[in-house]
Amino acid sequence: MCGIVAYLGKNNAIPLLIKGLKRLEYRGYDSTGIAFIDKYKKLAVIKKKGKIKNLENAIPEGLFSNIGIAHTRWATHGEPSDINAHPHTDCKGEIAVVHNGIIENFRAIRDFLVNKGHKIKTDTDTEVIAHLIEENYRGDLLEATRMALNIVEGTYGIAVISSKEPDKIIIARNGSPLAIAQNNNNYFAASDASAIIGNSESLYYMKDKEICVMSKEGLNITTLDNTPVTPEFQKIEFDLSRIEKNGFPHFMLKEIYEQPEVVMNTIRGRIDMENGDVRLNGLKNYEEWFRRDVNRIIFTACGTSWHASLIAEYLIEKLAGIPVEVEYASEFRYRNPIIDKNTAVFVVTQSGETADTLAALREAKKKGANVFGICNVVGSTIARETDAGIYVHAGPEIGVASTKAFTAQIVGALLIAVYLGRMRNLSYEEGKNIIENLLKLPAKIEGLLKEHDKIKKIAEKFKDNKNFLYLGRGFNFPIALEGALKMKEISYIHAEGYPAAEMKHGPIALIDENMPVVFIATKDSIYKKVINNIEEVKARNGNVIAIGTKGDKKLAKLANYVVYIPKTIDVLIPILTVIPLQLMAYYAAVLNGCDVDQPRNLAKSVTVE
Numbered sequence: 034m035c036g037i038v039a040y041l042g043k044n045n046a047i048p049l050l051i052k053g054l055k056r057l058e059y060r061g062y063d064s065t066g067i068a069f070i071d072k073y074k075k076l077a078v079i080k081k082k083g084k085i086k087n088l089e090n091a092i093p094e095g096l097f098s099n100i101g102i103a104h105t106r107w108a109t110h111g112e113p114s115d116i117n118a119h120p121h122t123d124c125k126g127e128i129a130v131v132h133n134g135i136i137e138n139f140r141a142i143r144d145f146l147v148n149k150g151h152k153i154k155t156d157t158d159t160e161v162i163a164h165l166i167e168e169n170y171r172g173d174l175l176e177a178t179r180m181a182l183n184i185v186e187g188t189y190g191i192a193v194i195s196s197k198e199p200d201k202i203i204i205a206r207n208g209s210p211l212a213i214a215q216n217n218n219n220y221f222a223a224s225d226a227s228a229i230i231g232n233s234e235s236l237y238y239m240k241d242k243e244i245c246v247m248s249k250e251g252l253n254i255t256t257l258d259n260t261p262v263t264p265e266f267q268k269i270e271f272d273l274s275r276i277e278k279n280g281f282p283h284f285m286l287k288e289i290y291e292q293p294e295v296v297m298n299t300i301r302g303r304i305d306m307e308n309g310d311v312r313l314n315g316l317k318n319y320e321e322w323f324r325r326d327v328n329r330i331i332f333t334a335c336g337t338s339w340h341a342s343l344i345a346e347y348l349i350e351k352l353a354g355i356p357v358e359v360e361y362a363s364e365f366r367y368r369n370p371i372i373d374k375n376t377a378v379f380v381v382t383q384s385g386e387t388a389d390t391l392a393a394l395r396e397a398k399k400k401g402a403n404v405f406g407i408c409n410v411v412g413s414t415i416a417r418e419t420d421a422g423i424y425v426h427a428g429p430e431i432g433v434a435s436t437k438a439f440t441a442q443i444v445g446a447l448l449i450a451v452y453l454g455r456m457r458n459l460s461y462e463e464g465k466n467i468i469e470n471l472l473k474l475p476a477k478i479e480g481l482l483k484e485h486d487k488i489k490k491i492a493e494k495f496k497d498n499k500n501f502l503y504l505g506r507g508f509n510f511p512i513a514l515e516g517a518l519k520m521k522e523i524s525y526i527h528a529e530g531y532p533a534a535e536m537k538h539g540p541i542a543l544i545d546e547n548m549p550v551v552f553i554a555t556k557d558s559i560y561k562k563v564i565n566n567i568e569e570v571k572a573r574n575g576n577v578i579a580i581g582t583k584g585d586k587k588l589a590k591l592a593n594y595v596v597y598i599p600k601t602i603d604v605l606i607p608i609l610t611v612i613p614l615q616l617m618a619y620y621a622a623v624l625n626g627c628d629v630d631q632p633r634n635l636a637k638s639v640t641v642e
């Protein structure tokens with residue numbers, strides 16, 4: 034999704050801004066641009082469709098400026114093009130704005146501005162902000178920006194510079210994250226901490242409706258209605274090497290290989306072996322409420338996090354016996370969800386910034402629910418707005434397709450299921466057994482990752498297919514959905530996930546020798562039923578790729594290709610079965626020459642509705 038970087042200080046802004054933009058690449062983008070004050074104190078803007086390389090090529094060598102703003106754009110209004118790229122300027126080219134979010138009333142504002150004689154150059158919603166500031170400018174950039182923001186409706190994180198007041202940057206936030214850092218007389222702002230780490234040891238995350246002036250005199254933060262704000266800077270706990278590729282060709286592959294470590298990080302400090310239980314300090318303040326009162330749980334999330342929520346449903350119902358419902362956040366926010374004082378709402382999110390999930394969280398809170406997060410990014414908006422929750426500690430996930438965060442979310446959900454279960458009917462023996470097996474999981478994942486050559490060969494065989502069907506049952510049904518999502522989002526091959534038994538209610542019509550069908554057929558309580566479904570596909574000449582359990586010779590005879598996972602207990606199976614599917618999607622994409630880490634049209638964190 035769109036990204037913002039801003040810098041003001043003693044050094045050359047241009048390379049710092051480009052470096053920041055590169056750190057934001059993982060969010061997904063289609064164009065980039067920078068604006069800075071040149072040596073004649075004039076505003077200069079350079080912007081290009083496509084990769085940051087295109088922008089770098091367009092910047093003349095030897096440019097120097099102490100102040101600038103930059104942007105990676107992910108189109109919402111207006112196609113990706115040089116002209117629609119940010120920064121956007123006013124009529125006279127004196128004010129430049131970069132913006133994340135969506136201005137919902139931009140059409141009305143544009144009509145108003147056109148009537149006033151403004152010349153609007155682009156199809157974007159952002160450009161109206163530059164013109165509104167111009168319209169309201171009476172010698173004070175801060176005041177003009179404040180007035181403009183009081184007119185716009187929607188979400189924004191913005192950074193503004195102007196040749197009229199060439200020594201300051203104005204930044205403001207409403208619903209779209211912005212962090213500020215300072216180091217001596219150098220000031221940074223960015224929509225994502227990764228763009229500014231390494232430059233400062235601490236960060237301030239702006240709150241909604243706050244506006245800040247950065248200048249040589251320091252930071253001046255107020256609310257939009259002019260109440261002074263004293264920023265509380267937090268120490269950045271961020272290991273720079275974790276956002277680099279460490280010798281892997283792609284972030285996605287690196288992140289797939291990090292999964293053994295991620296599982297350990299999610300469970301670290303949370304195991305209470307003596308009691309066959311887990312400790313979740315993040316839920317401590319609600320422990321009694323969970324024990325006595327909670328009789329229903331709603332999970333809400335988007336995309337891969339929604340798939341993890343489906344697994345959470347199976348886990349909590351099985352281990353804790355509490356009814357769980359799972360809702361797409363985008364639907365939840367527009368329904369009238371029934372929530373009472375005994376309903377717990379969990380939001381699951383890697384980024385902690387997904388607009389639909391955030392809106393669902395706010396809707397649930399408005400209805401009086403206690404809302405808990407299962408979140409990866411520490412300090413993100415969702416992490417801050419939930420009443421309590423757990424971090425999954427997957428570390429920064431840079432590849433747009435979520436892999437390690439998904440695994441960490443399932444582990445997080447399992448910990449919650451054991452925690453709730455032990456308060457109810459889950460026995461000490463069962464709790465202990467789950468934990469013991471969980472601790473063995475990282476080594477099993479390591480072993481499974483060694484199957485990469487075999488999985489690559491399967492991907493080679495099927496990479497030119499136009500369609501895939503993914504089928505699984507029980508815990509493996511959400512894995513079928515996730516496997517299909519991974520395949521389509523990075524290789525652009527159409528793939529559908531279904532509960533295996535649903536196949537006969539429609540999708541079976543698609544099966545012929547050209548349809549690869551991925552079955553997740555592990556030795557669990559519904560194994561025999563899945564085998565029957567495989568037989569049905571084989572009877573129609575379908576090509577079966579099976580993910581099975583080590584030692585299952587019958588499956589090898591039945592399927593065209595098999596990848597085996599090590600034996601484990603039922604509740605841990607989805608953490609293993611997803612791994613070959615992640616690798617298969619990865620290799621299919623690489624072999625088809627796709628941009629694995631930044632698939633077309635996709636954004637890492639979807640901060641617009």
Ligand code: F6R
Nearest residue numbers: 336337338382383384387434435
């Ligand atoms: C798919 C993927 C997306 C995200 C979804 C929610 O690989 O990454 O489907 O899962 O956009 O994002 P978060 O988890 O950040 O709320």
